[in-house]
Amino acid sequence: MTKFADLNLDPKVLKAVETAGYETPTPIQAGAIPPTLEGRDVLGIAQTGTGKTAGFVLPMITLLGKGRARARMPRSLVLAPTRELAAQVAENFDTYAKGSRLSKALLIGGVSFKDQDRLIDRGVDVLIATPGRLLDHFERGKLMLTGVQIMVVDEADRMLDMGFIPDIERIFSLTPFTRQTLFFSATMAPEIERITNTFLSNPAKIEVARAATTNENITQGVVMLSGRKDRLVKDKRDLLRAMIEQEGDKCTSAIVFCNRKMDVDIAAKSLKKHGYNAEPIHGDLDQSKRMEVLAGFRDGSIKFLCASDVAARGLDIPDVSHVFNFDVPSHAEDYVHRIGRTGRAGKFGTALMICIPRDEKNLEDIERLVKHKIPRLDSPIKAAKPVEDKKADEAEKPKRTRRVRKPKQQADAPQTEAQPQQTQPDPQPKPQPQKREPRQNNTNRNRDNRGGGNRVVGMGNHMPDFIGKSFDERRGPIPEPTPEPEPEIVESKDSVETTDVVENTPDQAVSE
DSSP states (O other), X not given: OOOGGGGTOXXXXXXXXXXXXXXXXOHHHHHHXXXXXXXXXXXXXXXXXXXXXXXXXXXXXXHTTSOOOBTTBOSEEEEOSSHHHHHHHHHHHHHHTXXXXXXXXXXXXXXXXXXXXXXXXXXXXXXXXXXXXXXHHHHTTOOOOTTOOEEEEESHHHHHHTTOHHHHHHHHHHSOTTOEEEEEESSOOHHHHHHHHHHOSSOEEEESSOTTOOOTTEEEEEEEOOOOGGGHHHHHHHHHHHHHHHHGGGOSSXXXXXXXXXXXXXXXXXXXXXXXXXXXXXXTSOHHHHHHHHHHHHHTSOOEEEEOGGGTSSOOOTTOOEEEESSOOSSHHHHHHHHXXXXXXXXXXXXXXXXXXXXXHHHHHHXXXXXXXXXXXOOSSOOOOOHHHHXXXXXXXXXXXXXXXXXXXXXXXXXXXXXXXXXXXXXXOOOOOOOOOOOOOHHHHHHHHTTTTOOOOOOTTOOOHHHHSXXXXXXXXXXXXXXXXXXXXXXXXXXXXXXXXXTTSOOEEEOO
């Protein structure tokens, strides 16, 4: 069996590994460390939780033991998809580089640029960053990547899912062609394979397990939940608590995965409301809060971690006994990474999932990817009562009766036959209000009053004569226009007088 002492690591690194309590390397470590120390490019494919981080950290510390970093020019670069994973890589360097004088810098979002610029100006041997923050420093002119000797891309498939592939390609173009490149991933998508063929030169391919396979130490199961659509969300929360209660003392610490950030907050709030020690973690939280929650989950002060997929990749959290998938992952590869948070380092774990009808297609995609059917489990919530029991319960319940108000005479004590009923003078009857007739339109009211008050419904068989006549017949003959009278001409010796005859007006003489 291979031991760390057989891998030609630096003695200071071996001492740090021994102090950390490790003696035997994992298969991915035993396969990746020798070619890395030889200076070759490496393509590592292994299940999550198999020690890929130490597989590149240990040889990097050995290779960077000689040399000195210059200001703003890091000697090595490690790219991680999330802040938490980048911070975890930095913790590994702190653990294994105790005996060396290597310096490191962590470039992630949520931290002041000034503090990060101060570290870069001093010169760092190892630069650990997320792609976005690294390009921000480069565009500000605070960083140069021409001195990078070793470049590592961790969780490359997660980079693809988060849309970082264009940034990765740009960062590759900013580094020297002679660099040594290490690629590590749990799955191998076609896009990742294209990048490895472009930027890796004759890599040593270490594939310790088939891509997208689950750990055999993890017990899996899924509970199918159906019901009314308006109650499914609440029923899922009730089922989650019932599943936790069913596991009992075996559930020492657990991660509850949700697809949406809003559901992460709701699930954590629901668990806390029912007495569970739970906290949420997702991308919308401040970096300080996210690190605080992770630290609390690692030291055991937080028992249940409600998380989005930000905690699904690469986070090495020891002693996670259970993983609960509150939602079925939208991408089948995410299921492999989620359940990989448990059953790490040879330990056993349990991964349970809740599936509602709309997620059945995603469940089929997962089973197609992992090449086996996930066992169906019975719901820990008691089944609904039969219809007969419900009817019996309803019969036992007292029926609600409506109280009838008795008249004043019946309210008195009842009288027997032996005691004749005393006649009392009837009280003066109250005048009853007259019923108002419904308001009618004045036109209808006048129409009803015609013809003796009988309302006319229609004309019946009678039709007035004017309806059958044409328009010209109803209008009658058109009168002929009257001719205008001709003007009267009166001749005289000196002049001719012309008189216009106007109807209903006096004659007017027109003179020259």
